[in-house]
Each structure stands twice: as structure tokens, then as C-alpha cells.
Amino acid sequence: MELEAWHLLVLPLFFALGWVAARVDIRHLLKESRAVPAAYFQGLNFLLNEQPDRAIEAFVEVAKVNADTLELHHALGALFRKRGELDRAIRMHQNLVERADLNQEQRLRALYELGQDHLKAGLLDRAEEIFRRLLDSAYATDARRHLLEIYVLEKEWEQAIALAGELERAGLPAQGAETAHYHCELAMNAMLRQDTEAARRHLGEALARHRKSVRASVLLGELEAQAGRDEAAIEAWRAVEAQNPAYLPIVAERLHQAYRRLGREAEGIGLLRAYLDRYPSADLFHILFHALAEGRGWDESRTLAAEALKRTPSLRVLDDYLQARSAEAGADDLETRLAQDLVHRQVSRTTYYHCARCGFKARQFFWQCPACAGWDSVAPERTQHD
Ligand SMILES: [Zn+2]
Numbered sequence: 001m002e003l004e005a006w007h008l009l010v011l012p013l014f015f016a017l018g019w020v021a022a023r024v025d026i027r028h029l030l031k032e033s034r035a036v037p038a039a040y041f042q043g044l045n046f047l048l049n050e051q052p053d054r055a056i057e058a059f060v061e062v063a064k065v066n067a068d069t070l071e072l073h074h075a076l077g078a079l080f081r082k083r084g085e086l087d088r089a090i091r092m093h094q095n096l097v098e099r100a101d102l103n104q105e106q107r108l109r110a111l112y113e114l115g116q117d118h119l120k121a122g123l124l125d126r127a128e129e130i131f132r133r134l135l136d137s138a139y140a141t142d143a144r145r146h147l148l149e150i151y152v153l154e155k156e157w158e159q160a161i162a163l164a165g166e167l168e169r170a171g172l173p174a175q176g177a178e179t180a181h182y183h184c185e186l187a188m189n190a191m192l193r194q195d196t197e198a199a200r201r202h203l204g205e206a207l208a209r210h211r212k213s214v215r216a217s218v219l220l221g222e223l224e225a226q227a228g229r230d231e232a233a234i235e236a237w238r239a240v241e242a243q244n245p246a247y248l249p250i251v252a253e254r255l256h257q258a259y260r261r262l263g264r265e266a267e268g269i270g271l272l273r274a275y276l277d278r279y280p281s282a283d284l285f286h287i288l289f290h291a292l293a294e295g296r297g298w299d300e301s302r303t304l305a306a307e308a309l310k311r312t313p314s315l316r317v318l319d320d321y322l323q324a325r326s327a328e329a330g331a332d333d334l335e336t337r338l339a340q341d342l343v344h345r346q347v348s349r350t351t352y353y354h355c356a357r358c359g360f361k362a363r364q365f366f367w368q369c370p371a372c373a374g375w376d377s378v379a380p381e382r383t384q385h386d
Pocket residue numbers: 355356357358359360369370371372373374377
């Protein structure tokens with residue numbers, strides 16, 4: 001290709017254009033950065049130097065001076081809520097809600113955030129009122145989810161049941177298991193008032209809503225046992241095996257006592273043995289051990305523990321074994337008593353029910369975790385941790 005003379009003119013022109021473009025860009029940048037308050041860069045600096053508290057103070061200054069920074073307001077509000085600085089989060093979002101220059105969508109978003117601040121601060125009445133105002137907006141589903149959370153916290157079970165139904169109709173996953181718990185809570189309240197008819201009705205609704213509601217079967221059995229109908233109580237508690245056998249340790253002792261009251265103790269022990277064969281569990285073992293000791297004496301329960309120890313050595317079974325040995329030997333065998341005392345104390349100190357969701361531990365079983373409010377998150381079997 002031959003280089004023509006005019007090419008020599010075009011090349012410098014391109015360079016010149018590039019230089020002008022760069023200048024324009026830099027000017028634009030400089031203009032923008034002059035519009036951003038210096039506090040913003042200070043904030044960035046603190047953030048990069050891992051000084052989050054000072055960064056926040058700098059960003060708050062930016063938000064005060066520059067009302068356009070809506071996203072910054074939201075980011076700070078969310079951050080305050082996460083850090084538990086709820087009064088600051090509430091002030092930040094309240095300020096946004098009251099601003100006249102925001103459009104409807106922006107105001108609703110701020111309102112939704114404000115509702116969450118109040119909920120986290122435990123100001124349930126105000127949170128409820130805000131979420132109710134959002135029921136006709138684009139935030140309706142999220143508002144309903146939070147309202148459900150509020151009704152559960154307030155133990156407003158009727159309202160919780162209605163809202164769970166609304167959420168399902170809005171296309172959210174089925175709430176059957178939780179709704180069954182709400183019905184069970186109503187049944188327990190009725191049982192406390194000794195209104196057995198209402199209790200029975202609520203338990204029927206729980207089971208209709210969630211066929212596998214173990215808690216409904218447990219309560220139904222209690223209702224029957226309280227009325228002296230042990231046969232019916234046994235039927236309710238035995239249903240747990242088909243619902244979820246992991247919960248058998250929760251009903252095993254009740255079953256054993258009901259069989260005893262009917263004078264059919266051998267049948268009860270046979271049932272516990274069959275459960276233990278099918279669903280090995282340390283709690284079930286412990287209940288069978290005591291049922292045997294109570295019904296047939298320490299000799300048989302000690303043999304059971306000795307065999308179990310040979311198969312799988314465990315501190316909990318050793319505790320049972322030593323208890324049988326110590327009871328058989330009487331007060332004279334000081335060594336066995338001392339050993340049993342030591343092992344028993346260690347087992348009691350380290351054996352708990354655990355929440356699989358948050359790690360909460362307790363000596364008592366809970367259908368709803370007191371720490372994280374999860375339903376059915378506490379495992380129905382105690383575990384030992386050294
Ligand atoms: Zn929990």
C-alpha cells in the first residue's frame with residue numbers, strides 16, 4: 001500500500017481528537033468529584049483501613065449534606081439495623097418516609113425498611129401497623145411474612161393461621177407444618193381451660209392441615225389419657241411411628257405408663273423393644289432400661305445395659321449400667337457408687353436437646369426453639385457432647 005500525502009495529515013488529527021476526548025473525560029470526572037463531598041472520600045478511606053465505625057460517621061455526614069444519596073441512606077439504614085443500632089436505623093428510615101421529594105415507590109421502600117426496624121426493636125404494634133399499610137403495595141408478600149412473624153411472637157394463633165393461608169394463596173410454599181403448630185397451641189390453651197371439646201377440634205384441624213403433625217398426636221394422646229381412655233391414648237401415641245419415628249423417644253415413656261395403667265406392662269415393654277430394634281436411639285434405650293428396672297427388676301435392666309455396652313460403648317449406657325449395679329449391690333459397694341456418681345454427673349452435665357438451626361441447647365424438649373423461633377428445629381433426641 002502506498003502512503004499518500006493526506007494520510008500524514010489525518011494521523012495527527014486522530015491524536016488531537018484523542019487528547020481532546022481525554023481532557024473532556026477528566027474535566028467531567030473532576031466536576032463529579034467536586035460534587036461528592038470530601039467526607040465521602042474520608043469514609044472510603046476509613047473503610048479501606050478497616051475502621052468501620054469512623055467510616056459510618058463519615059458517610060452519615062455525606063447523607064446529611066447531600067439529600068440525593070438515597071442508596072447511601074438505605075445502605076446505612078440496613079447497616080445500623082444489622083449492627084443492632086435500631087434507634088439510628090429508625091431515624092434514618094423515618095426521615096426518608098417523611099421526605100416530600102420522594103416518589104411513591106421510594107417512600108414505600110423506606111416504609112418497608114422502617115417496619116423491619118420496628119420489628120427488630122420489638123416494637124411489635126408499630127411494626128404491625130406499618131406492614132398492614134403495605135398490604136396493597138408491591139411489598140404485600142414480604143409484609144405478610146413479617147406480619148405472620150409478629151402474630152407468632154404475640155401468640156395470636158388465629159391471626160397466624162389466617163395469614164399462613166393468605167401466604168399460601170399468594171403462591172408461597174405450603175405452611176402446613178407450621179399451621180399445625182398454631183392449631184396445637186390453640187389446643188393447649190383449650191386444654192388449660194379444660195375445654196376438651198375445643199381442644200379436640202383444634203387437634204383435628206392440626207392433623208387435617210398436616211397429617212404428620214407429631215405434636216397433634218402427642219396432645220391427642222394426652223387428652224385421651226387425662227380422660228382415663230388409655231386405650232385411645234396408646235393409639236394416638238403409636239401413630240407417631242408412621243408420622244416420624246425420630247419422635248418416638250418423646251412418646252415412649254407415656255406409652256409405657258399407659259400400658260402399665262391398663263395392666264399390660266409386658267406388652268408395653270415389648271413395644272419399646274421393637275421400637276429400639278427398628279430405630280436405635282440413646283433416649284429410647286434409657287426409657288426401656290428404666291421400664292425394665294421398674295417392671296422386672298434391676299437384674300434384667302443390667303443385662304440389657306451390659307449387652308448394649310458390648311455392642312457400642314457409650315457413657316450414657318455406662319451410666320445406666322452402673323445405676324443397675326449400684327442398686328443391686330446396695331450401700332456396701334462404695335466403689336460402684338462412686339463410679340456411678342461420677343459418670344452420672346458427667347452425663348447429666350453434657351447431655352442436651354439441641355437446635356439444629358441455631359445450636360441452642362436445653363434439658364427440656366421444645367417444639368419451637370426459644371432462641372431462634374424455628375419450629376421443629378430442636379432434635380427430638382438428646383445428644384451428649386463432651
Ligand atoms: Zn434454634
